[in-house]
Amino acid sequence: MRFLVLAAALLASTAVFAGFEPEVVFTVKPVYPKTLTTTQGHARISLKIHNDGSVSDVKALNATKPAFGEAAVGAAKQWRFKPWTVSAERPAVVEARNDMLFSPEPISREGVQLNFTEVKFQSCRDLSEEVSQFRREHATRPLSAMKSFAITRVAVMLPAFSGKTTYADGLVLADQLENLLPEIVRQCQANPTATYADYLPHSLKQYR
Template sequence: MRLLLLGAALLCSFNALAAFPPSTDTAYMPKPGYPAELVDVVGDARISLNIHNDGSVTDVKVLSATHEAFAVAAKAAAEHWRFEPWEVTADAPAVIDAQNTMIFSPASAPNQFLNAQEVVHNMLFQPCSALNEELALFRKSYPKQPLSSAPTFAKTSAALLLPVFASQPDSQKGMTLNHQLIDALPDIVRRCEAQPARMYSSVLPKELQKVFGIPG
């Protein structure tokens, strides 16, 4: 089994815009068990959770998943996560609303990193028509979730936060770029709906296209 925690730097709630993500360097984050029936299937699951200042985790929820078994495995693992405790201050609240995307890659994949790169590449170069269909299903299935939790947008956010996928120099730059993505989501959706034959990558803001190495 191979599994990549693509959102290794936890995404704080986009509504709160908190600048205090708990460090994953000292976190206990066991990986999910790989569903036996999906041993040769690539997929992903996105979860939300509350992280408390004593390091505990509560309210783990699945926001989206490519397969129900991935959703179950991701939720079960995240419920056992623990983080380094912190002191509550004005800049470090007692509870952090976080999100994380997990990409499941089969053990048969020759290289975990290259497989994850392929997932990101396929996401960026999917046609807008595919994104439109995804968003229609997402809104029907998760009517109370924000656009940022839709699978494509969640994976784009996670990729921006990992320098290995986007050519940004540090995590703070990644957070800045991620906020730009969130602000641009309504426009991205409108442009894709108006031009379904376009590629998703072509409707991203120019700065995001640049960090992903997409020709302007």
Template sequence: MRLLLLGAALLCSFNAVAAFPPSSDTAYMPKPEYPAELANVVGDARISLNIHNDGAVTDVKVLSATHEAFGVAAKAAAEQWRFQPWKVTANTPAVVDAQNTMIFSPALTPDPFPDAQSVMHNMLFQPCSALNEELALFRKSYPKQPLSSAPTFAKTSAALLLPVFASEPESQEGMKLNRQLIDALPDIVRRCQEQPARMYSSVLPKDLQKVFGIPG
């Protein structure tokens, strides 16, 4: 399974909560502008949006952002997105509810997004202490959002769900693994709190470690 986030140029995790995800291959998805006032700051913003069968996007909302300006930039970009229209059938709804995480970094210009593989590596091999801090801030700022919306977990889901969006044969396996991740989140959080020196990748379920190439 490829470990690239959907739309590597955007480096955004695009996690539809409906059974039918629209394809990003023919989508128009301009990147957000990096806020000039946040010099040398790396962060992310997670949004929700509705994608309609005519390709239009509506109801873009900021779910979380490490800085308000990142949320504003992400929302402004997503409101311009357009997708390939599809025919409504019994298996393809007229509207898809989706969520998306965008990573912001000033390190690369003019493209403000870090390399997808580097972000995945840094995420998987971050210490549990860093994840614990992220979750504490996330819960304080967004107490009504589920654990799966926290940045690290959302990005992990995006990597697992990539075959779904690419309409690959492994799509069913991707959805199964993502469900396994979501079910394991309380245990992942508990283990990280108990052993903050461990790496995030080491507390993932064994099947997920195998997918990400983590040595057993």
């Protein structure tokens, strides 16, 4: 079984201070959890990068599986960056975020596109049922961790991972999706004969 973890553009999600981004000198990719042999998912982490090149306060913000979050955090704790001199333009600590995709097989654009097409054209009735089941089983998890929404997030981020758009642009779309989820759920519940795609903004209906 081949495993793939994408942690592309590691610092592109960095909260830039006056245009400054620390330079990566050493990274470790997370290990695909042995207990999840057929599961695809993602994890989003936050971390602080210090001017001596070290990292601290690495946390999993959300993950489709707890094991993915643990793997992402474990890897990020080993990352190192090129030290820098603190100045008005270069703070002593920079806060960053990073998304990682986990897959038991290499992730193909065609496969993601097919999954996204199936998901976005499902009926609002089906989506609402999925939301209800997700909330019963995972009451404390964010909506972005639900399968249909996680697939959508992967789809809108894929161009960034493949280099067709910037990682920052991908994060803008992913954040836009996350902010819209409660309203999309509300609209679908009110209009069960509509489709999920009816309530996705044009910028999220396709990825380039």
